[in-house]
């Protein structure tokens with residue numbers, strides 16, 4: 001079986017003779033005397049496409065055979081036209097070659113090995129077995145793009161048994177002959193079974209997106225080629241929106257966002273101190289009462305508790321309810337003398353809701369109306 005994808009990685013369509021067809025999961029397993037369909041391997045996903053009228057939804061290498069999983073059967077001995085999904089293949093080749101360039105540069109610079117490689121739906125991740133400071137990313141990216149724009153050849157070859165020991169390729173341990181070598185002169189030499197671009201220029205662009213600690217080393221996220229421009233377009237559009245929202249230059253949105261955060265922090269502090277003064281003023285109105293039931297619109301949960309605490313400082317039992325009949329109420333009961341939990345639990349048992357707490361404080365929610373809650377407390381007072 002001829003592996004056309006190794007002879008020329010840019011074959012998009014081909015004809016071949018069907019050598020086998022057998023029922024398989026979800027369809028048929030078809031073998032050919034030659035194929036341009038790359039099976040999955042080396043971190044690169046398989047090609048998909050068409051064989052005649054049938055859809056090829058997966059391709060796997062089993063022993064020396066490449067198995068095409070198709071939705072329709074093929075006639076053994078017949079000639080069939082194959083067409084691969086080229087956009088998908090070219091994208092995978094761009095990511096894979098970009099990975100070689102970046103891994104080669106990192107190996108040359110730090111001596112670290114690529115210990116994990118994954119082409120995800122959006123980004124590519126590469127794991128290295130040593131630390132790389134995030135500040136180094138622009139330097140690595142510049143070198144990678146320089147190698148791409150030099151349009152270096154990507155040479156794929158099998159050294160003879162005698163040549164192999166003399167090839168200085170990136171590896172953690174020696175591999176048994178035969179080994180397929182992928183070499184980008186001056187940048188990287190590596191054992192690899194992937195379908196590769198012919199020249200680095202085809203990668204177009206490498207964009208390193210992040211570098212975070214991972215096990216003993218780091219995980220770098222990146223995107224190459226069209227993926228890189230797609231991601232950069234998304235990010236640029238987000239930044240444009242931020243720039244408009246903050247009326248800031250597109251290159252100064254970070255400063256504008258930080259300034260806005262500081263303003264927000266100061267405003268939060270100011271409104272918290274105003275709230276505190278307001279709560280003390282409200283509490284004054286309940287001074288000396290046995291039971292205080294107070295309604296407020298839309299307080300934050302902790303503000304509701306603070307208001308309740310302020311009122312409980314001047315009366316026996318404080319009940320605060322924040323919300324509205326439409327949205328329901330969050331409830332807080334605080335008492336330094338009576339059993340706050342019993343007050344809250346009784347209200348919920350009667351009017352519905354949920355909550356919990358201890359003897360001195362209870363918090364919960366109820367969807368009862370203000371009228372029902374006021375009547376409930378009026379009835380309690382009448383019974384007492």
Ligand SMILES: [Zn+2]
Pocket residue numbers: 042096100182191192193194
């Ligand atoms: Zn590779």
